[in-house]
Amino acid sequence: MYTMVLLDDEKIVLQGIQKVCEKEDCGFLVKGAFVDPLKALDALPELRPHLIITDVRMPQMDGLEFAKRAKEILPESEIVILSGYRDFTYAQTAMKIGVSDYLLKPIKKADFSDMLHRMYARIEAKSGQAAYYQVLDGYARGLVGKEEVENVVSSSAMKDVGQRPGMVNPEGDQSATKIVRDALNYIKKHYNENISLTDVAEHVNVNKSYLCDVFKKEQNVTIINYMTNLRIEKAKELLVHTDMKMYEISVEVGYNDYTYFSQIFKRNTGSTLSEFRKKYARK
Structure with missing residues (x-):
């Protein structure tokens, strides 16, 4: 289960975001909601959220400065900025800081939901990479066997193939309908095993973003x-x-x-x- 922290100087905005997050159920649990960026920064080391969503315009500190400080505290956390500024320089500065996404207000519910799914997939992907390097490190230290390393490398290669345009499926013969059907069968069979989006994507040999897209189109509901x-x-x-x-x-x-x-x-x-x-x- 991934966690998030929300920051906005308007309580009504925070409440609205929390309601959307709860209703969409995109795999995130709100661990903290703050109106004061300084208090939010103080809480980050303890809360250690996977995702931070912040407004760009606040009296005590603007969202760009907050994002910069938050990245220094938790460099691995994803940060999304909500802004009413359409000036490209704001978005450009945000990306240089390491912000993952930049949404312009007024934000449509569908855009916010899509952002949450993108962040979920991004965090899942990083978790997979961490496990990959952990196994390689274990092998180097003599703690992991050669067979386990080969399995991890093979799995990683298959996922890379699935992420290349035009090569969604290593076999090259899966239609979107078949992918969704296989995903549905897998979910129905393993829903009680605490499976994640990553597990389903690996089972059908496609990347998570593609699976989310075709599943939503075919079923009119997100896979989560x-x-x-x-x-x-x-x-x-x-x-x-x-x-x-x-x-x-x-x-x-x-x-x-x-x-x-x-x-x-x-x-x-x-x-x-x-x-x-x-x-x-x-x-």
């Missing part, structure tokens, strides 16, 4: 939301038809973090787990 909806429906069945404990149901439908699962369930159903069971369970 599809997995969430499937898990919620399965959880409903278990709540109604079994006596399993709540935390057991959480694990059974692919959420090892029970607290997060409880939050997702309430956001999607409007009821807590216990309320839903009490209302619909067979007497």
Whole structure:
């Protein structure tokens, strides 16, 4: 589960962003929401968010200066700036600092949602690279065997092939429909194993961005939301038809973090787990 921190000097804007993030369920949990950039900077070392979203115009400190300082504290975190300035120099400065994205206000909900999915895929990709180099380092230290290194290198090469234009599938014969069908089958079979977008993309041998695009076009729902909806429906069945404990149901439908699962369930159903069971369970 990836985390994010929000920064805007207007509380109503923060609340609006939080609602969109919760509704979209793009794989991020809001760990902190701040109106004061200095307090946000102080909290970063402890919160260590994967994603930081900040407004560019604030009285105490502008978003560009905040982004620069945040990068010094957490160089690996992705930073997105929300701005009403259409001046290209602002965006250019942001990119030099290391900002990942720059959205212009007023921001459409669809654009914000797309940004969250891009950031999710980007963080997933970095996580995969970290694991890759960790294995190579382990081999150099004599802690990992040759076979494991070969498996990792082979897997990485396959993903690189899938990321080249015109070579989405190594076999060259997968249509978008077949890719989505294979992804759906994989999700339905493994939804209870805490699988991620990376797992699905690797299974169908395409990169995450391409998979997100074709899945949304074919199913009219994001792949993250599809997995969430499937898990919620399965959880409903278990709540109604079994006596399993709540935390057991959480694990059974692919959420090892029970607290997060409880939050997702309430956001999607409007009821807590216990309320839903009490209302619909067979007497």
